Structures are given as C-alpha cells and as structure tokens.
Amino acid sequence: DADVTQTPRNRITKTGKRIMLECSQTKGHDRMYWYRQDPGLGLRLIYYSFDVKDINKGEISDGYSVSRQAQAKFSLSLESAIPNQTALYFCATSDPSGQITDTQYFGPGTRLTVL
Amino acid sequence: DQQVKQNSPSLSVQEGRISILNCDYTNSMFDYFLWYKKYPAEGPTFLISISSIKDKNEDGRFTVFLNKSAKHLSLHIVPSQPGDSAVYFCAANYNQGGKLIFGQGTELSVKP
Numbered sequence: 514d515a516d517v518t519q520t521p522r523n524r525i526t527k528t529g530k531r532i533m534l535e536c537s538q539t540k541g542h543d544r545m546y547w548y549r550q551d552p553g554l555g556l557r558l559i560y561y562s563f564d565v566k567d568i569n570k571g572e573i574s575d576g577y578s579v580s581r582q583a584q585a586k587f588s589l590s591l592e593s594a595i596p597n598q599t600a601l602y603f604c605a606t607s608d609p610s611g612q613i614t615d616t617q618y619f620g621p622g623t624r625l626t627v628l
Numbered sequence: 629d630q631q632v633k634q635n636s637p638s639l640s641v642q643e644g645r646i647s648i649l650n651c652d653y654t655n656s657m658f659d660y661f662l663w664y665k666k667y668p669a670e671g672p673t674f675l676i677s678i679s680s681i682k683d684k685n686e687d688g689r690f691t692v693f694l695n696k697s698a699k700h701l702s703l704h705i706v707p708s709q710p711g712d713s714a715v716y717f718c719a720a721n722y723n724q725g726g727k728l729i730f731g732q733g734t735e736l737s738v739k740p
Contacts, residue, residue, distance in 0.1 A: 517671070546727075548730075553637070555632075555634075555717060555730040555732040556672070556717065556730040557730070558727060561726065603672070605671075616674045616677070617674070617728060618674070619664075622669075622670070
C-alpha cells in the first residue's frame with residue numbers, strides 16, 4: 514500500500530464550485546504539505562502544517578484553505594474554483610528527525626480541471 | 629522571484645553517456661539541496677541530496693556537485709539509462725525549515 518494517498522486522482526469541476534482534495538499518510542510524519550505543479554513553474558507550496566495544531570500559508574495560498582484533521586490527514590479546499598486553479602496537486606509529508614533532512618515524500622497527485 | 633532556477637526545460641542524451649542537469653539558486657541562506665525525480669502520473673521521489681558543507685555527494689550512478697561561490701549545483705548521471713527518462717527537480721531549503729523551494733524542472737530523455 515502507498516504511504517501517501519490522495520483522493521480523488523482526477524477531478525473535473527466548474528467555475529464557482531467548492532472542491533476538496535484529500536491526503537492521507539501512513540508514514541507517521543508530523544509535517545504535511547500541499548503543492549501545485551504548473552508547466553514551466555515547477556512545484557509551488559500552497560500550505561503546510563508541522564503538526565495538527567499548526568497551519569501555515571505557503572507561497573500561493575490565495576483561493577485555498579486547508580484542514581489538518583489528524584496527524585495522518587491533511588485536506589485542501591478550493592472554496593470557489595476558478596479556471597487558473599487547473600493544475601496538478603501534490604500532497605507531501607516529511608519527518609524532521611529523519612535520517613535525510615527535509616526529505617519529502619509525495620503522493621501520486623490529483624489532476625484538477627476547472628472549466 | 630524564482631530563488632531556484634533550472635534554465636534547461638529539456639535535455640536529450642544517448643544511452644550510456646553522461647547526463648548533466650543544472651540548477652542555480654539566488655538565496656545564499658540555503659544550506660541543503662535535494663534532487664527529485666518524477667515520472668508521468670506519479671509524485672516526485674527523492675533521489676539524492678547534499679549539505680552546503682560538502683561539495684560532492686555520490687550514490688551509485690548519481691552524483692551531485694555543489695559550487696557555493698557560484699550558487700550552482702549539478703546532477704550527473706553516469707551511465708544514463710532509458711529508465712532515467714523523467715522530469716528532474718532540484719530543491720533547496722535553509723535552517724531545516726521544512727519548506728522546500730523547487731526549480732521549474734528539467735525533462736530528461738535518454739534514447740537507446
């Protein structure tokens with residue numbers, strides 16, 4: 514079984530709809546992240562959480578919100594989706610006490626299309 | 629402002645030859661650098677890393693070189709194999725802050 518799972522894997526929605534992307538992990542890591550990938554821009558950080566009570570904005574948080582329901586679960590919401598939020602979304606986890614500092618482990622991604 | 633840059637969007641190499649992927653950064657506070665590899669329809673996977681106190685780190689066919697004065701790092705793959713065809717991202721952070729700053733990625737194609 515995959516250590517970091519994301520649901521759904523693909524989603525097509527319409528402008529103005531509310532969308533939630535979910536991430537679950539079995540790695541036991543405290544730190545979780547949400548990124549989006551756009552062609553030519555690499556991965557950009559949306560939000561991150563270092564523990565259940567800690568939520569921080571990343572580079573591009575406008576238009577997004579998150580919820581850390583438990584150590585293992587971190588959800589990303591688009592309250593009112595717009596077409597320029599069409600992208601590939603990745604969840605990641607890390608363990609600051611791990612052998613390799615700051616190595617992040619990524620889920621398989623969610624491809625979101627906003628029409 | 630792109631703090632980590634990969635200026636080559638793509639690279640094509642013959643099987644068995646060396647692949648060299650380059651990455652430049654602007655923030656002198658970065659003290660840890662990582663390379664990730666990404667296949668289509670999968671998430672990025674960690675490949676190799678280097679601390680700023682070193683100038684080279686090697687793992688099998690993969691070697692990362694760091695030139696701090698030039699704010700430049702490179703990933704060497706020798707010999708290149710068709711299975712190495714993927715998008716490669718370099719990333720950096722500082723002070724074990726947890727947040728990674730990624731470059732735009734370079735798509736490597738290794739031809740048989």
